[in-house]
Amino acid sequence: MSTLSGKNIVKRYGKDTVLKNVDVEIETGKIYGLIGRNGAGKTTLLSILTAQNPANEGTITIDGEPVWENEKALSRICYSREISQVTMFGPNTIKVKDYLATARAFYKNWDEDYAKELIKLFDINPKKRVNKLSKGMLSAVTIIVAMASKAEITILDEPVAGLDVVAREQFYRLVIDEYAATGRTFVISTHIIEEAASLFEKVIIIDNGEIILEENTEELLARAYRISGEETAVDAAARGFKIYHPESIGRNKVVTVLAEGPVDDFAGDVQVEAVPLQNLFYAMCVDGRKEA
């Protein structure tokens, strides 16, 4: 097993500190989900981890070796981000097949047959120019590059953002197929948490430039609860636990509780339910920025 590790990463853009002393560890052989609100620092973190963007402070290593300007280390990683439809000189008129040829030259494990299969699956016309692609087609091309790179660690930044529901499901199944067949590591950032949550062995939640959680998804959800009922009963049951996003309606109250571990029984006459990852994420992040 290898580890891609970021330690004490700080990134500033002018006066804004977008990553505040972030520690993160990506172990190979797992599928990771990276979730966070817009502007939380997801893309910055991913681009720093893959040495496409320098950090102001901190170190990025893979198995102890620095990643920055380290060709050998970087050849193990693919960071496929959305292709820009404009360049400094105007519209990006490169053809899809030429874009893929560049990727083929770059990734030493590139699988051309697999790339062709995916072009068919996503129904992409390789002769089309990038600036003529729809949002969904752009997403598909970034997915094709990521998958066909066969890189040991494959990072996808919001791969499903422009895809319709059919293509999204196709993508999730592709990842599972590939993962089951090869054990490649995937790091996937997404806003569509609900439909991808069951894919992630581990989840990383980033908020406001800080990683607030990095944990096995099942274990995390096993200690998260939604407690509802009459206000005083809910308060009593939730006492001593970490509480997120309390909401009241009339005499009723709902809180999201994140306990240290699974709780067998909450005291009193309250309703206790499981919390899906998306709702937990919402509860944890919805109030954060008001306090800050």
Place this chain on the structure above:
Amino acid sequence: MLSNLGEDKSIYLQIKEMIEDEILRDILKEEEQVPSTTELSKFYKINPATAAKGINLLVDESIIYKKRGIGMFVQTGAKEKIMETRKKSFRETFLKKIISEAQLIGISKNELKKMIDEENDL
């Protein structure tokens, strides 16, 4: 493999219970092969580690067993075993819910008994 996965329970437990249900319904018969972790994870779009966790619980409880290099199979006597375990939790998981709902809406003990008798006769 008909059911959809819900969000009210850990996925690995749902995988486990679903395979148990299929054994109870004779969809999976004793000494028959159980879908592999990979098949389950593809079908349900879940992480293979999660599917494996559910499968391993069944192995631990001797509901299924591993044939090296071939796959997982339903243990002889598995159905009986599952029935026993489920009977034990029947009160906790079903009866208590029914009774608390009955109390909440004012169904008397006798009314409830009568209803159960009537349903059972159908």
